[in-house]
Amino acid sequence: xxxxxxxxxxxxxxxxxxxxxxxxxxxxxxxxxxxxxxxxxxxxxxxxxxxxxxxxxxxxxxxxxxxxxxxxxxxxxxxxxxxxxxxxxxxxxxxxxxxxxxxxxxxxxxxxxxxxxxxxxxxxxxxxxxxxxxxxxxxxxxxxxxxxxxxxxxxxxxxxxxxxxxxxxxxxxxxxxxxxxxxxxxxxxxxxxxxxxxxxxxxxxxxxxxxxxxxxxxxxxxxxxxxxxxxxxxxxxxxxxxxxxxxxxxxxxxxxxxxxxxxxxxxxx
Amino acid sequence: xxxxxxxxxxxxxxxxxxxxxxxxxxxxxxxxxxxxxxxxxxxxxxxxxxxxxxxxxxxxxxxxxxxxxxxxxxxxxxxxxxxxxxxxxxxxxxxxxxxxxxxxxxxxxxxxxxxxxxxxxxxxxxxxxxxxxxxxxxxxxxxxxxxxxxxxxxxxxxxxxxxxxxxxxxxxxxxxxxxxxxxxxxxxxxxxxxxxxxxxxxxxxxxxxxxxxxxxxxxxxxxxxxxxxxxxxxxxxxxxxxxxxxxxxxxxxxxxxxxxxxxxxxxxxxxxxxxxxxxxxxxxxxxxxxxxxxxxxxxxxxxxxxxxxxxxxxxxxxxxxxxxxxxxxxxxxxxxxxxxxxxxxxxxxxxxxxxxxxxxxxxxxxxxxxxxxxxxxxxxxxxx
Numbered sequence: 001x002x003x004x005x006x007x008x009x010x011x012x013x014x015x016x017x018x019x020x021x022x023x024x025x026x027x028x029x030x031x032x033x034x035x036x037x038x039x040x041x042x043x044x045x046x047x048x049x050x051x052x053x054x055x056x057x058x059x060x061x062x063x064x065x066x067x068x069x070x071x072x073x074x075x076x077x078x079x080x081x082x083x084x085x086x087x088x089x090x091x092x093x094x095x096x097x098x099x100x101x102x103x104x105x106x107x108x109x110x111x112x113x114x115x116x117x118x119x120x121x122x123x124x125x126x127x128x129x130x131x132x133x134x135x136x137x138x139x140x141x142x143x144x145x146x147x148x149x150x151x152x153x154x155x156x157x158x159x160x161x162x163x164x165x166x167x168x169x170x171x172x173x174x175x176x177x178x179x180x181x182x183x184x185x186x187x188x189x190x191x192x193x194x195x196x197x198x199x200x201x202x203x204x205x206x207x208x209x210x211x212x213x214x215x216x217x218x219x220x221x222x223x224x225x226x227x228x229x230x231x232x233x234x235x236x237x238x239x240x241x242x243x244x245x246x247x248x249x250x251x252x253x254x255x256x257x258x259x260x261x262x263x264x265x266x267x268x269x
Numbered sequence: 270x271x272x273x274x275x276x277x278x279x280x281x282x283x284x285x286x287x288x289x290x291x292x293x294x295x296x297x298x299x300x301x302x303x304x305x306x307x308x309x310x311x312x313x314x315x316x317x318x319x320x321x322x323x324x325x326x327x328x329x330x331x332x333x334x335x336x337x338x339x340x341x342x343x344x345x346x347x348x349x350x351x352x353x354x355x356x357x358x359x360x361x362x363x364x365x366x367x368x369x370x371x372x373x374x375x376x377x378x379x380x381x382x383x384x385x386x387x388x389x390x391x392x393x394x395x396x397x398x399x400x401x402x403x404x405x406x407x408x409x410x411x412x413x414x415x416x417x418x419x420x421x422x423x424x425x426x427x428x429x430x431x432x433x434x435x436x437x438x439x440x441x442x443x444x445x446x447x448x449x450x451x452x453x454x455x456x457x458x459x460x461x462x463x464x465x466x467x468x469x470x471x472x473x474x475x476x477x478x479x480x481x482x483x484x485x486x487x488x489x490x491x492x493x494x495x496x497x498x499x500x501x502x503x504x505x506x507x508x509x510x511x512x513x514x515x516x517x518x519x520x521x522x523x524x525x526x527x528x529x530x531x532x533x534x535x536x537x538x539x540x541x542x543x544x545x546x547x548x549x550x551x552x553x554x555x556x557x558x559x560x561x562x563x564x565x566x567x568x569x570x571x572x573x574x575x576x577x578x579x580x581x582x583x584x585x586x587x588x589x590x591x592x593x594x595x596x597x598x599x600x601x602x603x604x605x606x607x608x609x610x611x612x613x614x615x616x617x618x619x620x621x622x623x624x625x626x627x628x629x630x631x632x633x634x635x636x637x638x639x640x641x642x643x644x645x646x647x648x649x650x651x652x653x
Binding site: 089102103114117118119120121124127128130131132134135140148164166167198199200 | 307
């Protein structure tokens with residue numbers, strides 16, 4: 001692991017509390033994320049993973065505490081205010097179902113954020129969008145298709161290309177491999193880790209796919225009991241006996257098979 | 270790639286700069302090469318006026334940070350220089366930047382022709398396609414109409430199997446909620462019509478004939494038509510949007526896999542509901558419009574209420590009213606069927622629902638007016 005002393009955190013969450021209709025979703029949640037790695041947030045359903053991500057993305061207001069993005073306190077901004085747009089362009093989010101604009105071609109989907117934020121010429125925006133689509137592994141003959149006309153795996157690739165259109169430093173992925181067949185899922189894992197290494201992205205994902213976790217994750221953040229219970233490498237997470245649920249997550253019937261394989265062969269798979 | 274600046278200063282970044290030193294023939298790239306800091310027009314203008322030597326050095330040592338957009342521009346600059354036959358003897362960029370440039374080159378489109386958008390039709394082709402589309406829609410509509418009647422007979426064989434809850438819901442939505450708008454507008458139209466015609470009747474001293482006029486115009490023509498148009502706008506549109514949304518969410522397909530007929534389950538209840546609601550609304554709208562007419566007759570034409578009612582009983586035939594109600598059944602059928610047909614035509618995206626809803630309302634109103642004209646001829650021949 002990289003020496004944390006020399007790096008500045010890209011995301012810092014301090015004493016976060018979220019209160020929803022008579023219920024604390026988070027209470028005194030602290031989380032520090034350093035750049036240039038893949039972090040996976042796991043936890044039982046309803047433990048507030050998506051809420052946490054939505055709060056960092058300023059899609060949802062927090063009740064108490066602070067959130068910093070690159071040292072800037074974003075939690076003090078008004079969510080409704082348009083000036084927060086510029087901050088938001090530094091983070092990207094890929095939604096679970098892709099959330100592609102169904103009335104635009106794939107190319108226009110990727111051009112869209114460029115058109116909103118930049119004043120490049122049309123040709124330039126098109127070139128950049130084509131580049132992003134190709135980097136995401138989309139075949140050229142599909143550029144002028146509509147989202148409905150392509151497979152879910154392809155839709156995810158386009159969604160990733162659109163997310164990367166403005167070169168965000170932090171990319172959030174919500175269930176990137178859910179609903180994909182094993183081949184597409186492992187291709188997509190490879191694509192994510194490839195892009196992460198080349199563009200030095202910080203990737204934060206929510207996933208239940210143990211294959212994805214073992215193959216591309218650098219760190220695990222385990223949410224439970226309204227706060228972060230565990231934050232370390234995947235290997236340590238799989239050996240942590242202090243938190244029974246987390247241990248079960250990696251050493252249950254499904255988990256143990258994968259754990260053995262990945263620990264045995266390491267990075268060679 | 271993101272050098273020191275990456276963790277600091279989200280907003281404050283130095284714009285991308287290009288400086289050419291002609292004494293050493295070196296092109297210096299400086300500043301941050303991010304999408305947010307690159308001014309494309311300014312850079313192009315700057316590069317175009319530089320008088321390059323034949324052999325230059327590109328020095329990117331003082332670049333503060335780049336993203337893929339920045340790399341795209343640097344690559345474009347290098348390609349542009351190559352096209353101008355300017356050789357680059359030295360390219361001082363970091364290893365990461367060089368790798369990214371290579372990646373951009375790897376991902377360059379080889380055959381431009383492969384990503385040309387689908388050609389839009391020429392004028393003649395568009396006309397041809399339009400005609401074929403209309404023809405296709407008519408065939409579809411006929412098909413739909415046929416299926417509908419087959420299902421009507423199935424329904425008549427076992428009427429208790431139908432989804433009566435849905436019928437009641439449709440009657441509530443189309444009828445009870447729609448009756449207020451329809452009666453208010455009919456009342457106003459009745460009053461306005463009487464008011465506009467008043468001077469004509471007064472001129473000839475034929476004040477009492479206003480009753481004959483209103484009786485025929487409102488009961489036979491205006492109220493049924495107005496009500497049908499309002500229902501087409503309210504209920505027709507909502508039927509299309511509802512069925513369209515269900516289509517997009519694959520609910521229709523789900524029903525079919527369960528072996529349940531869409532016609533029986535979704536369309537028939539709506540048609541029955543609308544056909545019950547519209548004649549009822551029309552009857553109420555008839556009353557509202559006559560009330561509006563009577564009030565104006567009383568105040569502007571001094572035809573008092575008892576005289577109005579007496580004249581109506583003697584001179585306005587019941588057939589005027591029945592013709593209006595019969596027409597309203599036909600209008601209801603048109604609105605419901607067109608609404609359902611357009612709803613089923615929705616194809617999987619959000620635009621399509623809006624498109625089909627518009628079509629449903631427009632086609633509904635057009636067909637209602639056509640149908641009204643045909644009825645006028647038929648009833649005339651029948652002497653009603």
